[in-house]
Amino acid sequence: MATLPEEIKAAMQGVIPSHVVTCARDGTPNATAISQVYWVDPEHVALSHQFFNKTVRNVRENPRALAWLINPQTFDAWDLEIEFDHAETSGPIFDALDMQIEAIASLVGLKGVFKLKSADIYRVISVTKNVAERIPLPDIVEPGGER
Amino acid sequence: MGADHSDTQPLREQIAQNQHTIDRLNRELARRSNEVRIIQQISQEITSTLDLDEVLGIVLLAMERVLGFAHSMILLTDASAERLRLAASRGYEPSGVGAEVAFGDGVIGVVASRRKMMRVGNLGASVAYLRGVRARLEAAGQMTGGGESAVLPGLRDAQSQLALPLLVKDRLVGVLVVESARPTAFDELDEILLGIVGNQAATAIDNARTYRMVESLSRLKRFFSPQLAEAIVTGGADDPLKTHRREVTVVFLDLRGFTAFAGSADPEEVMGVLREYHAEMGKLILEHEGTLERFTGDGMMIFFNDPVQVDDPAERAVRMAVAMRDQVTTLIGRWRKRGHDLGLGVGIAQGYATIGAIGFEGRWDYGAIGNVTNLAARLCGEAQPGQILLSARVASEVEALVETEDMGALTLKGFARSIPAFNLLRLK
Numbered sequence: 107m108a109t110l111p112e113e114i115k116a117a118m119q120g121v122i123p124s125h126v127v128t129c130a131r132d133g134t135p136n137a138t139a140i141s142q143v144y145w146v147d148p149e150h151v152a153l154s155h156q157f158f159n160k161t162v163r164n165v166r167e168n169p170r171a172l173a174w175l176i177n178p179q180t181f182d183a184w185d186l187e188i189e190f191d192h193a194e195t196s197g198p199i200f201d202a203l204d205m206q207i208e209a210i211a212s213l214v215g216l217k218g219v220f221k222l223k224s225a226d227i228y229r230v231i232s233v234t235k236n237v238a239e240r241i242p243l244p245d246i247v248e249p250g251g252e253r
Numbered sequence: 254m255g256a257d258h259s260d261t262q263p264l265r266e267q268i269a270q271n272q273h274t275i276d277r278l279n280r281e282l283a284r285r286s287n288e289v290r291i292i293q294q295i296s297q298e299i300t301s302t303l304d305l306d307e308v309l310g311i312v313l314l315a316m317e318r319v320l321g322f323a324h325s326m327i328l329l330t331d332a333s334a335e336r337l338r339l340a341a342s343r344g345y346e347p348s349g350v351g352a353e354v355a356f357g358d359g360v361i362g363v364v365a366s367r368r369k370m371m372r373v374g375n376l377g378a379s380v381a382y383l384r385g386v387r388a389r390l391e392a393a394g395q396m397t398g399g400g401e402s403a404v405l406p407g408l409r410d411a412q413s414q415l416a417l418p419l420l421v422k423d424r425l426v427g428v429l430v431v432e433s434a435r436p437t438a439f440d441e442l443d444e445i446l447l448g449i450v451g452n453q454a455a456t457a458i459d460n461a462r463t464y465r466m467v468e469s470l471s472r473l474k475r476f477f478s479p480q481l482a483e484a485i486v487t488g489g490a491d492d493p494l495k496t497h498r499r500e501v502t503v504v505f506l507d508l509r510g511f512t513a514f515a516g517s518a519d520p521e522e523v524m525g526v527l528r529e530y531h532a533e534m535g536k537l538i539l540e541h542e543g544t545l546e547r548f549t550g551d552g553m554m555i556f557f558n559d560p561v562q563v564d565d566p567a568e569r570a571v572r573m574a575v576a577m578r579d580q581v582t583t584l585i586g587r588w589r590k591r592g593h594d595l596g597l598g599v600g601i602a603q604g605y606a607t608i609g610a611i612g613f614e615g616r617w618d619y620g621a622i623g624n625v626t627n628l629a630a631r632l633c634g635e636a637q638p639g640q641i642l643l644s645a646r647v648a649s650e651v652e653a654l655v656e657t658e659d660m661g662a663l664t665l666k667g668f669a670r671s672i673p674a675f676n677l678l679r680l681k
Binding site (some may be wrong): 109111112113116119120121122123141142168172178179189198201202205208210211212213215216217219 | 267270271273274278357358359360362363364369371374375376379380382383386387390402405409412431432436437543579
């Protein structure tokens with residue numbers, strides 16, 4: 107087990123899509139982009155399960171997975187080895203994800219269509235930060251001083 | 254974190270990393286503790302006024318000056334408790350005040366329906382992602398048409414939103430929203446700070462709304478039962494003050510001999526008689542669920558079937574009039590002993606009237622306009638002391654209940670043709 111640093115939260119807000127790699131029982135790999143990896147606690151993350159897809163199927167057969175996250179401010183990348191633990195269909199994590207999906211779904215005409223089936227909870231096995239190469243930039247004005 | 258010694262290097266790094274995070278948070282906190290002090294000051298300001306607009310203004314000003322949120326909105330629940338209405342905003346042009354949001358629509362609507370805070374830092378990416386999902390569903394024929402996309406007030410290009418339900422105990426008062434065109438503009442500390450101001454704001458808003466309501470209520474209770482006055486204040490689809498047409502039974506009454514009495518008796522005596530009379534009549538009006546439209550000295554106009562609709566307006570009117578006559582007979586006995594000769598005259602008519610708020614800003618009255626009110630007034634004018642005169646329409650409505658005497662056709666002021674009238678003798 108590994109502990110997630112606070113710093114990784116910046117990469118978990120879904121600004122840049124994350125990627126998840128899983129394997130079917132027969133070893134066939136699958137990589138997919140997902141909108142967000144959610145922080146649960148320092149040892150767990152959650153992925154949303156809205157549709158039955160290869161990721162959902164694979165981790166139920168073969169729980170090990172790799173998540174790749176990017177901090178949208180620094181472009182530092184994070185590799186997370188994770189392992190599917192269990193699916194939650196109620197409780198605070200489920201509610202938080204469900205609420206967010208409901209809010210966005212209503213904005214694109216998918217109210218009631220696009221629903222959270224479960225919050226899939228993964229244990230974090232390891233976490234590695236890959237610092238992005240910093241290319242010195244000319245002085246630029248920091249955009250958006252206001253919030 | 255096993256016992257293996259080769260693990261200690263990552264562990265140390267981890268600790269250093271955590272320490273770094275703690276230091277950063279402490280620095281943040283030091284900066285924010287000043288803000289917390291200012292927040293305390295704000296909460297004092299908020300609770301020092303009962304003016305709703307002032308409360309909203311103070312909260313939004315604090316959002317910008319203290320917390321640095323340039324775009325903020327307060328939406329309040331309406332009577333239906335299924336929609337929010339934008340009550341105040343800061344940092345928008347136009348302000349958007351008055352815009353509505355249905356519960357369940359967007360971040361704001363979902364925060365209202367779930368009564369939980371929500372922080373989103375990737376609205377653009379999320380919406381783009383779900384649009385893609387929708388397109389795939391449509392392409393695969395798994396979705397036909399689909400629902401409407403909700404349109405909400407606020408920034409068109411908002412990337413970050415932090416929305417907080419304004420709760421007083423478990424009751425939702427509204428939603429406080431801050432937003433930004435920048436992604437991930439808000440963090441956990443912002444949630445905490447917004448939560449503190451939000452709690453105070455919810456209570457202050459609720460108090461101001463209650464105060465506003467009580468003020469209007471005390472005015473409205475002049476005309477309506479307490480339940481009805483509340484219905485009017487909270488508004489809603491069937492606001493009785495909206496002009497409408499309805500068939501009503503109108504009762505006019507006044508005291509015969511009152512003008513002469515008022516001219517000769519001393520004012521205290523006149524007021525005393527009026528007070529007794531109004532108190533007794535008022536009780537009977539409430540009992541029969543009539544609406545007191547107005548009273549002028551000794552005269553009163555009461556109608557039935559609006560705003561509360563009833564099945565038997567004519568029957569109620571007649572029963573009330575008879576009860577009033579009985580009651581006034583007792584009063585008159587007492588007044589006679591004091592040397593005042595007074596008698597009650599009543600006129601009752603039924604027909605369509607236009608009813609609603611009449612007047613001008615600052616002085617609105619609830620009133621009925623139509624032939625029916627004139628007819629009732631004229632019949633009242635014709636009535637001898639102790640007489641209750643009914644129009645033909647009313648007489649036929651209550652035929653089975655009362656004994657009447659045909660008065661023939663009366664020539665009434667304002668009516669081209671003579672009008673048949675019936676004298677109500679007694680209840681059967």
